[in-house]
Amino acid sequence: MVDESRKGKEKEGEPVSIPSLLSLLSGVEKLEFCNFSMKIGDLEFWIPTGSFPVSTCAPAQEKTKPHALIPQTFSPPHEEFTGRIHEVTLGATRSEGGSRGKSLVIGGADAPPFVYTNKPPAHPPVFALDVFDMEVPLPKVLKSGLGDVMGDPAEWARLNVKKFGADMVSIHLMSTDPLIRDTSPADAARTVEDVLQAVDVPLIIGGCGDPHKDAEVFTKVAEVAAGERVLLNSVTLDMTQAKTLEGVAMAAKKYGHAVLGFTGLELNKAKELNRRLYEYLPPESIVMDLTTVALGYGLEYSFTIHERARYAALMGDTELQHPTISASTNAWAAREAWMQMDAQYGPRELRGPLWETLNALTLLFAGIDLFMMMHPAAIRTLKDTVQMLMQQDAALPDQIAHWATMKI
Amino acid sequence: MPGIEPKKTIKEISPIDVYKLLPKTNCRECGEANCMAFATRVVNGELSIENCPPLANEEYRSSYEKLLHLMAPPVRMVVVGTGDHAIRIGGKYVLFRHDFTYHNPTPIAIDVTDDLPEEERAARVKLICEFSYNYIGRDLHVDAIAVRSTQHDPTAFASAVNAVANKTDLPLILCTYDPVIMAAGIAHVKDRRPLLYAATRDNWKEMAELAILYNCPLVVSAPQDISLLRSLTKTLVDYGVSDLVLDPGTAMEPNLATTIHNFSQVRRAVFQEHDELLGFPLLGTPITAWFSQEISPNVLQWKEACMASMLISRYADLLILHSLEGWVLLPQLIWRFNIYTDPRKPVSVDSGVRIFGSPTRTSPVLITTNYALTYFTVESDIKSANIDCYLIVVDTGGISVESAVAGRYLTAESMAHALRDYNIADMVDHRYLIVPGLAARLSGDTEEASGWHVIVGPKDSSGIAGLLKARWPPKEQ
Numbered sequence: 001m002v003d004e005s006r007k008g009k010e011k012e013g014e015p016v017s018i019p020s021l022l023s024l025l026s027g028v029e030k031l032e033f034c035n036f037s038m039k040i041g042d043l044e045f046w047i048p049t050g051s052f053p054v055s056t057c058a059p060a061q062e063k064t065k066p067h068a069l070i071p072q073t074f075s076p077p078h079e080e081f082t083g084r085i086h087e088v089t090l091g092a093t094r095s096e097g098g099s100r101g102k103s104l105v106i107g108g109a110d111a112p113p114f115v116y117t118n119k120p121p122a123h124p125p126v127f128a129l130d131v132f133d134m135e136v137p138l139p140k141v142l143k144s145g146l147g148d149v150m151g152d153p154a155e156w157a158r159l160n161v162k163k164f165g166a167d168m169v170s171i172h173l174m175s176t177d178p179l180i181r182d183t184s185p186a187d188a189a190r191t192v193e194d195v196l197q198a199v200d201v202p203l204i205i206g207g208c209g210d211p212h213k214d215a216e217v218f219t220k221v222a223e224v225a226a227g228e229r230v231l232l233n234s235v236t237l238d239m240t241q242a243k244t245l246e247g248v249a250m251a252a253k254k255y256g257h258a259v260l261g262f263t264g265l266e267l268n269k270a271k272e273l274n275r276r277l278y279e280y281l282p283p284e285s286i287v288m289d290l291t292t293v294a295l296g297y298g299l300e301y302s303f304t305i306h307e308r309a310r311y312a313a314l315m316g317d318t319e320l321q322h323p324t325i326s327a328s329t330n331a332w333a334a335r336e337a338w339m340q341m342d343a344q345y346g347p348r349e350l351r352g353p354l355w356e357t358l359n360a361l362t363l364l365f366a367g368i369d370l371f372m373m374m375h376p377a378a379i380r381t382l383k384d385t386v387q388m389l390m391q392q393d394a395a396l397p398d399q400i401a402h403w404a405t406m407k408i
Numbered sequence: 409m410p411g412i413e414p415k416k417t418i419k420e421i422s423p424i425d426v427y428k429l430l431p432k433t434n435c436r437e438c439g440e441a442n443c444m445a446f447a448t449r450v451v452n453g454e455l456s457i458e459n460c461p462p463l464a465n466e467e468y469r470s471s472y473e474k475l476l477h478l479m480a481p482p483v484r485m486v487v488v489g490t491g492d493h494a495i496r497i498g499g500k501y502v503l504f505r506h507d508f509t510y511h512n513p514t515p516i517a518i519d520v521t522d523d524l525p526e527e528e529r530a531a532r533v534k535l536i537c538e539f540s541y542n543y544i545g546r547d548l549h550v551d552a553i554a555v556r557s558t559q560h561d562p563t564a565f566a567s568a569v570n571a572v573a574n575k576t577d578l579p580l581i582l583c584t585y586d587p588v589i590m591a592a593g594i595a596h597v598k599d600r601r602p603l604l605y606a607a608t609r610d611n612w613k614e615m616a617e618l619a620i621l622y623n624c625p626l627v628v629s630a631p632q633d634i635s636l637l638r639s640l641t642k643t644l645v646d647y648g649v650s651d652l653v654l655d656p657g658t659a660m661e662p663n664l665a666t667t668i669h670n671f672s673q674v675r676r677a678v679f680q681e682h683d684e685l686l687g688f689p690l691l692g693t694p695i696t697a698w699f700s701q702e703i704s705p706n707v708l709q710w711k712e713a714c715m716a717s718m719l720i721s722r723y724a725d726l727l728i729l730h731s732l733e734g735w736v737l738l739p740q741l742i743w744r745f746n747i748y749t750d751p752r753k754p755v756s757v758d759s760g761v762r763i764f765g766s767p768t769r770t771s772p773v774l775i776t777t778n779y780a781l782t783y784f785t786v787e788s789d790i791k792s793a794n795i796d797c798y799l800i801v802v803d804t805g806g807i808s809v810e811s812a813v814a815g816r817y818l819t820a821e822s823m824a825h826a827l828r829d830y831n832i833a834d835m836v837d838h839r840y841l842i843v844p845g846l847a848a849r850l851s852g853d854t855e856e857a858s859g860w861h862v863i864v865g866p867k868d869s870s871g872i873a874g875l876l877k878a879r880w881p882p883k884e885q
Contacts, residue, residue: 064646065647066647068643069609069612070642070643070646072635072641073638074638076677077680077681079676114665114668114669115669115676117669295742296781297781298779298781300505300749301755303747304505307505308504308506335785335870336739336742339870343734345541346733346736350706351738351739354736357714358739358743361721362717381710381714388665389665390665391665393662396631396632396657396663397662397699399699400631400657400659400696400699402585403693403699404584404606405556405560406558407558408698408699
């Protein structure tokens with residue numbers, strides 16, 4: 001305390017100069033300030049160095065070290081999304097005008113996939129298995145599980161549904177390709193009718209990629225499958241150039257089908273195609289294929305474009321608010337999936353199906369609503385995973401919580 | 409804090425923001441033309457401020473610190489190990505890859521337990537160190553070893569850590585919940601900056617003391633309890649440990665949903681809500697797939713592979729696995745390589761003619777697209793088979809063969825033009841062009857447009873060597 005007797009010697013309210021302050025304080029050991037304020041910039045700290053090691057883990061002041069856990073809370077981030085993905089119905093039951101056992105709805109997402117416990121997907125992703133309308137070269141690992149159904153699309157479809165649990169069947173009318181067999185739209189329509197007879201799940205009808213031929217085939221198929229609400233795979237900007245898009249879109253509308261718009265890893269193209277399609281079809285009839293590239297061959301481009309598309313859609317871009325599809329079968333384009341490799345990389349019987357599985361799992365997290373797949377183990381893993389991702393978890397088992405010291 | 413401007417995101421930081429804090433002397437010690445060029449590359453994430461040597465001078469100390477703060481990623485970067493093998497984890501600037509690019513590819517660590525007989529342990533360490541795969545000209549490999557104490561014995565752990573450390577330079581992760589065992593292990597590797605696993609609700613103070621004493625990064629483990637994770641982080645930061653790694657708990661089955669939700673929410677809290685207590689690298693432990701009722705090793709490996717891949721996509725900055733099987737590791741190494749490439753970089757290579765080996769006037773001429781992955785795959789196959797040849801790279805706008813054919817970016821005309829524009833006829837005496845198998849449908853038209861004979865190559869470039877063996881030199885037609 002400053003000695004009271006000295007205080008009066010200074011004029012009340014006048015600032016005290018530093019030298020006089022020092023002289024005032026001579027002999028005083030302890031000082032208490034009243035009504036005191038100063039700016040941080042006025043202060044100079046002297047911090048001794050060398051007495052403790054310099055480290056990236058800067059030691060906090062000894063006296064402020066906590067002695068007990070400082071409790072904190074957490075609540076999930078509040079994210080608001082204005083956009084919502086359109087719901088697209090695939091397949092139609094008798095009462096809906098078709099002959100399917102049940103119809104499926106895809107889309108409806110209003111939040112990023114698998115982030116918030118209280119915002120599960122409006123409709124879980126759906127899984128289709130592929131069928132080709134002719135003998136096709138397939139990796140050995142895929143072929144070996146098929147038995148003798150190759151070349152018999154109806155039988156193949158039945159196997160996919162009955163044995164492998166496919167929600168849908170995706171027929172690829174490859175033989176219609178003018179450069180392969182150039183089979184007629186009527187032949188293609190017969191194949192589709194056979195498959196419609198063989199299974200009662202919704203169908204995806206794949207063309208050959210030729211904008212003229214596909215238009216003819218799709219128009220015919222749309223007619224014979226009237227009311228079944230198939231997904232026509234696919235309509236493209238090439239069709240606008242070939243002036244065949246309108247015909248296909250009108251046929252889809254007339255006979256009650258949905259279309260899959262295919263574009264190559266370019267969102268502006270996808271939006272352009274959708275704008276064209278809106279002229280003929282309601283948004284609830286449009287699904288997008290933004291291109292699936294194999295793991296190792298550019299999956300990252302597919303992953304990123306799907307994340308961008310979905311995020312933009314949720315943020316309100318109305319031209320991208322459509323469910324998306326992924327041809328995870330494309331994973332088999334990667335040599336690491338099908339090739340016999342050095343023993344250290346394991347058997348292709350495991351490597352190949354895992355390749356397809358991981359391709360699909362990756363895109364599942366980018367928001368894909370419908371997968372076209374090939375290997376039974378891949379579709380089973382994806383279905384199991386989706387189921388686990390949508391369930392309510394109990395407490396974590398103790399041995400997982402304390403994995404670090406558990407024996408395997 | 410009042411008075412401090414809210415921190416800019418990486419997308420908001422302009423080169424001017426960085427330039428203002430640089431010495432502005434254009435000394436070119438960094439190798440750039442001037443300070444503005446340097447600032448631009450820093451903002452693009454291509455250079456760090458440490459690449460400016462003068463900034464280390466005392467006179468720039470305050471600028472340097474401001475720059476450090478300005479450029480600090482919302483997810484802190486933590487270094488594990490030392491020297492050439494050190495791994496950097498975290499250091500993330502964005503939630504979405506497409507918003508910038510992801511930095512510091514997720515290192516993959518494989519576990520070694522202290523109950524293994526010496527020979528088995530040595531063999532496992534050797535396998536871990538030697539596993540590699542050449543992917544488009546780059547060697548991919550495993551990055552670290554996690555030594556786990558399953559014997560619950562300080563001596564056993566210390567001897568295992570010592571033995572592993574003597575066999576490898578890879579960074580180490582020391583795994584035990586017992587500070588006494590940790591201290592015993594760390595004593596053998598105190599100069600190697602191992603990552604310590606883990607501080608928990610029960611041992612955080614002792615683990616913090618070890619982390620401070622040995623200057624090691626520390627994992628915070630709060631299995632599927634983000635509130636606890638935040639409590640521990642807050643406490644440890646206040647205690648003086650700032651190089652933290654967060655383990656929110658990984659479980660494949662059951663509790664996959666919670667695992668994925670938690671990883672996602674932790675990272676989103678950092679970027680959407682600026683939660684500094686969660687702004688640390690995330691550790692994923694797919695190894696937990698092994699602690700289930702399942703007994704078939706292949707099924708366990710399969711599940712572990714799925715978990716690892718999902719976590720690479722969902723923000724894990726470091727992974728610990730048990731499987732050493734190539735079919736499990738290969739897709740992980742490739743996927744983490746891929747997802748950490750820069751999405752802003754063009755996906756194409758320059759078009760033109762590439763010369764391999766010492767081609768003569770009778771050497772084959774091949775053609776492919778300028779999609780980077782297509783090109784590098786073809787290049788690596790030609791090189792590994794020691795083929796002397798010319799490879800024409802056509803500009804397809806960076807699209808792969810199959811899509812380029814479908815989208816008409818690769819046509820008979822574009823191939824004929826390339827043959828003409830690059831004067832291939834002057835380089836070889838023959839007139840045979842080998843086209844990709846996936847462009848087979850263009851062969852007739854290409855012969856017509858170019859006047860060259862077309863040989864349809866394999867669908868996958870791994871078959872080029874075999875094709876040439878069977879079909880080259882071509883029989884006269």
